[in-house]
Amino acid sequence: xxxxxxxxxxxxxxxxxxxxxxxxxLVPWLMYKxxxxxxxxxxxxxxxxxxxxxxxxxxxxxFNATYGTPPGGDAEHDAWWNEKCADxxxxxxxxxxxxxxWHCHSQFVRPVSNEEERWGPVxxxxxxxxxxQRPVLxxxxxxxxxxxxxGGRRSNDWHAVHFFKPESLSQASPMPEYPWFxxxxxxxxxxKGLAIMTYIQWLGSWQESYPYYEAYVPSPVQKPEEVAVAE
Amino acid sequence: xxxxxxxxxxKSHEELVDExxxxxxxxxxxxxxxxSMLAGILVALQLIRHxxxxxxxxxxxxxxxxxxxxxxxxxxxxxxxxxCLHWAIPRLTLQPVAxxxxxxxxxxxxxxxxxxxxxxxxxxxxxxxxxxxxxxxxDPLAQVGLLLVAINFMTPIARMKGPMYVSLxxxxxxxxxxxxxxxxxxxxxxxFVSGTSAGAVGxxxxxxxxxxxxxxxxWGLMYYFVPILLKRPIWSHGLSLVGFWGLAFFYPLxxxxxxxxxxxxxxxxxxxxxxxxxxxxxxxxxxxxFFGSIWGNSGVVRTNLPIRWFYTGMIYYFLTCxxxxxxxxxxxxxxxxxxxWVVGHAHMVMFGVFSMWIMGMMTYLFPRLLGRNWASxxxxxxxxxxxxxxxxxxxxDLILLGLFQGWSWAALEPWDASVEFSFPFWVLRxxxxxxxxxxxxxxxxxxxxxFRPVPVTAPVKTGGLLPT
Numbered sequence: 138x139x140x141x142x143x144x145x146x147x148x149x150x151x152x153x154x155x156x157x158x159x160x161x162x163l164v165p166w167l168m169y170k171x172x173x174x175x176x177x178x179x180x181x182x183x184x185x186x187x188x189x190x191x192x193x194x195x196x197x198x199x200f201n202a203t204y205g206t207p208p209g210g211d212a213e214h215d216a217w218w219n220e221k222c223a224d225x226x227x228x229x230x231x232x233x234x235x236x237x238x239w240h241c242h243s244q245f246v247r248p249v250s251n252e253e254e255r256w257g258p259v260x261x262x263x264x265x266x267x268x269x270q271r272p273v274l275x276x277x278x279x280x281x282x283x284x285x286x287x288g289g290r291r292s293n294d295w296h297a298v299h300f301f302k303p304e305s306l307s308q309a310s311p312m313p314e315y316p317w318f319x320x321x322x323x324x325x326x327x328x329k330g331l332a333i334m335t336y337i338q339w340l341g342s343w344q345e346s347y348p349y350y351e352a353y354v355p356s357p358v359q360k361p362e363e364v365a366v367a368e
Numbered sequence: 369x370x371x372x373x374x375x376x377x378x379k380s381h382e383e384l385v386d387e388x389x390x391x392x393x394x395x396x397x398x399x400x401x402x403x404s405m406l407a408g409i410l411v412a413l414q415l416i417r418h419x420x421x422x423x424x425x426x427x428x429x430x431x432x433x434x435x436x437x438x439x440x441x442x443x444x445x446x447x448x449x450x451x452c453l454h455w456a457i458p459r460l461t462l463q464p465v466a467x468x469x470x471x472x473x474x475x476x477x478x479x480x481x482x483x484x485x486x487x488x489x490x491x492x493x494x495x496x497x498x499x500x501x502x503x504x505x506x507d508p509l510a511q512v513g514l515l516l517v518a519i520n521f522m523t524p525i526a527r528m529k530g531p532m533y534v535s536l537x538x539x540x541x542x543x544x545x546x547x548x549x550x551x552x553x554x555x556x557x558x559x560f561v562s563g564t565s566a567g568a569v570g571x572x573x574x575x576x577x578x579x580x581x582x583x584x585x586x587w588g589l590m591y592y593f594v595p596i597l598l599k600r601p602i603w604s605h606g607l608s609l610v611g612f613w614g615l616a617f618f619y620p621l622x623x624x625x626x627x628x629x630x631x632x633x634x635x636x637x638x639x640x641x642x643x644x645x646x647x648x649x650x651x652x653x654x655x656x657x658f659f660g661s662i663w664g665n666s667g668v669v670r671t672n673l674p675i676r677w678f679y680t681g682m683i684y685y686f687l688t689c690x691x692x693x694x695x696x697x698x699x700x701x702x703x704x705x706x707x708x709w710v711v712g713h714a715h716m717v718m719f720g721v722f723s724m725w726i727m728g729m730m731t732y733l734f735p736r737l738l739g740r741n742w743a744s745x746x747x748x749x750x751x752x753x754x755x756x757x758x759x760x761x762x763x764x765d766l767i768l769l770g771l772f773q774g775w776s777w778a779a780l781e782p783w784d785a786s787v788e789f790s791f792p793f794w795v796l797r798x799x800x801x802x803x804x805x806x807x808x809x810x811x812x813x814x815x816x817x818x819f820r821p822v823p824v825t826a827p828v829k830t831g832g833l834l835p836t
Contacts, residue, residue: 139609142526145537149616150544154580157620158552160639161572165632166565174562235492237430237501247629249702250778262631265563272497272557273566275630279706280415282783304417309787311415311794317425 175267177223180339184289184347188338189222192293192331196324203328222335229336230269232329236315243276244285244340257286257346264343281312286341296334297323384458389471391737393451394730396479398812400443401723403486405805407436412801415794426490434489434501440718441499441577443482448726449585450478453521453539455733456592460533463524474516481510497570499577500553507554514550518543534608538588541616545580549573564631571632571640572623578717579619586722587611587654590678593729594661597675598668603660607653614650618643628701641696648693655686673748677728680756684720688713691767703778708790709770716763719755719804727755727811734815743817747810754807762800769793 138144193200204221207214233239245260246252253259264285265273276283291299298305301323303312318330326334341347413419414429421427454471458464465471481502488494488503495504502510522543525536532540553573557566591608595601602608624632624640662668662679669676691713694700704710731748735741742748769790776786 139613140532140537142532142540145532145540146544149537149613150541151548153616154545154548154576154620157572157576157623161621161623161636162552162556162565162569165568165636166561168633169563169565172563232492234496235431235494236428237434237494239496240430240433240498243706245630247702247705249629249698250774251780252777254780255777260631262564265567265631267562271559271562271566272495272570273563274496275567275570275627277498277626277706278710279777307784309784309791311417311787313414313419313429314423315428316423 169262169266172263172266177226177268178219180226180267180269180343181219181222182342184342185226185335185339186218186222188289188293188342189225189335190218192326192334195293196297196326196331199320199326199331203331225332225335226269226339228328228332229334229339232318232333233274233336238284239274239276240278241280241312242282242284243279244274244283245276246283246285252283256283257341258344260285281310284337284340286344288338288340288342289347293334293338296337297326297330300326300330300333378462379464381459384462384464385455386465386468386471387737389468389475390451390454390733392475393447393454394734394737396475397444397447397451397726398730398808398815400439400447400482401808402812404436404439404444405801405808407432407439409798409801409805411436412794412798416791416798431490431492431494434494435486437499438485438489438501439482440723441582442478442485442502445582445718445722445726446478446482448730449582449589450475450517452589452726452729452733453585456535456589457521457524457539460535460592461524461528463527466520466523470516470520474513474520477509477513477516481506481513484509495554495558497553497557497573499574500550502554504554504558507550511547511551511554514547518547533591534602534605534612535588535592537612538584538591541612542581542584542588545576545584545620549576549580553577567627567630568624568632568636571626572620574626575623576620579615579622582718582722583615583619586725587615589729590658590682590725593674593732594658594678597672597678597732598662598665600661600665603657603663607657607660611650611654611657614647614653618647618650622647622696625696628696628698628705637698641698644696645693648689651686651689655682658682673752674728674732676752677724677731680752681721681724681728684716684724684759688716688721691716703774704770705774706777707770707773708766708793709774712763712766712770715759715766720759720763724755727751730811734818738818740818742814744814747814747817750810751807751814754803754810758800758803758807762797762804765793765796765800 138148193204204224207217246256246258248259295306297319299307299312300315300318302314302316303310304314315330315333318327318333319325320327410419410421410427411429411433414422419427419429454465484506485502488506489501493503493505494501495507522540525532525540528536549572552569553576557569557573561569591602621643622640624636625644628637628641658679659682662675669679695704695709695713731742731751772789772793773786776789
């Protein structure tokens with residue numbers, strides 16, 4: 138059995154592999170199957186909306202060129218912002234993955250090594266049960282800081298300048314520069330720039346202890362008909 | 369080794385082995401290794417803020433970091449191993465592969481897979497799975513390729529009569545494992561599960577890729593080449609059995625140890641830790657077996673280059689596994705997780721062990737494939753010493769740095785402080801990396817000098833005349 142073709146094929150090859158899959162993958166899968174997986178649309182929260190609308194206010198030309206202008210009417214207006222915000226999150230996630238951000242920035246806080254002091258609340262399973270964690274972005278290396286509590290910590294302007302040239306804000310930073318997120322200067326983020334900033338501002342925005350939670354004002358951007366009246 | 373089994377109907381070496389495809393696999397493997405090392409150097413230069421291509425999208429270090437690892441795993445190790453298997457399996461089973469045309473189809477298809485992976489990654493299409501960044505639209509093709517590899521190589525094993533030698537246990541299992549591992553890692557966390565469970569599957573994938581694809585092929589080839597080169601049998605058949613079955617049982621159970629202290633349930637984390645420590649004991653038996661095989665004849669490492677590569681790799685393997693038995697504990701994890709310790713560990717495994725073994729096998733096989741002796745013995749020596757010492761410096765440097773980073777973070781020092789003191793270590797890593805790359809250049813030069821058309825004065829072919 139230990140040296141026969143069938144023994145090796147069925148016991149070692151398939152049997153032991155299956156045993157490991159059942160015990161190490163199927164068990165957590167079954168344990169968490171009752172936590173519903175959120176879609177991107179369900180991930181949008183007031184904190185994130187605030188940041189997304191802030192992008193529109195700070196970079197109106199870039200924003201309008203990418204997402205157009207919001208329609209009138211309260212319900213349509215709100216739905217429009219949510220829809221564009223979801224688009225930005227999806228694109229931002231794709232950029233975060235494609236640029237390999239996750240190889241230098243982890244997305245989980247451990248209950249040891251004073252990580253709670255540095256980053257914020259320890260990570261919980263429910264936080265990862267969503268479409269943007271397919272595959273999960275725990276990460277295995279921190280060349281730069283952990284990002285799962287990054288949203289709201291810094292302003293969109295800070296992120297724009299930092300993505301354009303990290304050294305200008307953080308002198309020793311080994312982070313690469315990403316000028317292709319911009320049309321020539323940090324005040325002109327393009328579709329990619331807006332999306333990646335939205336994604337970064339989303340990280341941790343679902344937390345109770347979110348930094349700028351209190352400062353949220355719903356939809357500070359003027360609606361088109363208000364602009365028309367004002368003129 | 370197979371001398372007793374040779375009968376009148378035994379096929380000749382030419383009928384068994386397609387030497388041309390081995391040459392193609394080896395040259396392709398070396399092209400990918402060169403690409404990978406250049407990518408590594410680029411990323412290392414980024415860390416010390418001297419990236420010559422800063423701000424150019426196609427040279428984005430984040431993307432090249434993924435090219436670096438994928439080119440090593442799928443471009444260098446996979447191609448190198450496939451080349452070696454085309455030599456070892458037909459000679460061990462005395463049966464040719466299922467179909468030579470299929471071999472060439474697999475060769476071409478595999479290069480399409482690796483090439484498309486590199487291009488996909490460079491254009492920002494990566495999949496968020498460590499070691500599996502292959503864009504999702506290539507995964508099905510790679511899966512078919514792995515199936516064909518299994519069919520092509522398992523056929524001669526199936527046709528073979530008589531008892532199977534140790535190497536074939538490893539190969540047989542590896543073909544099944546690689547196929548299953550790739551399917552599990554690339555499809556399950558992308559389409560079926562998310563979040564914490566995806567993390568568990570991702571951990572299994574990272575781990576099984578090393579443990580169930582690279583490791584069994586590597587050890588299988590060691591069990592084949594070492595006794596041939598030493599001209600004596602493996603020391604203990606019993607230990608070979610312990611080594612194989614221990615690896616087969618314990619290795620797949622450890623995936624979650626890559627994500628300790630995540631929200632994955634603690635009892636699963638403990639299970640992964642215990643089986644990791646268990647496999648280190650198994651590894652020790654394999655190491656004892658191989659050192660028992662060379663015992664009393666160890667002077668051969670001075671003269672026999674392939675044996676020197678193999679045993680250096682085994683020493684690195686033992687060090688890696690010893691390190692692993694400690695780093696897998698929760699006590700060590702608190703400090704070293706997320707740090708450069710892990711990067712040092714990864715280089716010691718992928719370069720120090722498996723790349724060294726492939727280099728040893730190439731050093732042994734190239735003269736036989738080309739029908740000529742190595743043009744320069746001293747270039748062979750340079751290749752060996754630059755690789756071995758370069759890797760030693762790199763691994764020691766990064767492992768030490770990892771401890772400093774971990775302690776600095778736990779002490780809540782400002783983040784920038786940990787970046788600043790990392791700087792000199794990262795500079796040393798560039799130097800070590802350049803040394804390793806220099807070793808590769810010596811090897812490539814040597815191959816060119818050996819390969820280039822010159823009047824052959826003393827043709828030799830697969831005989832015992834070569835300084836093995």
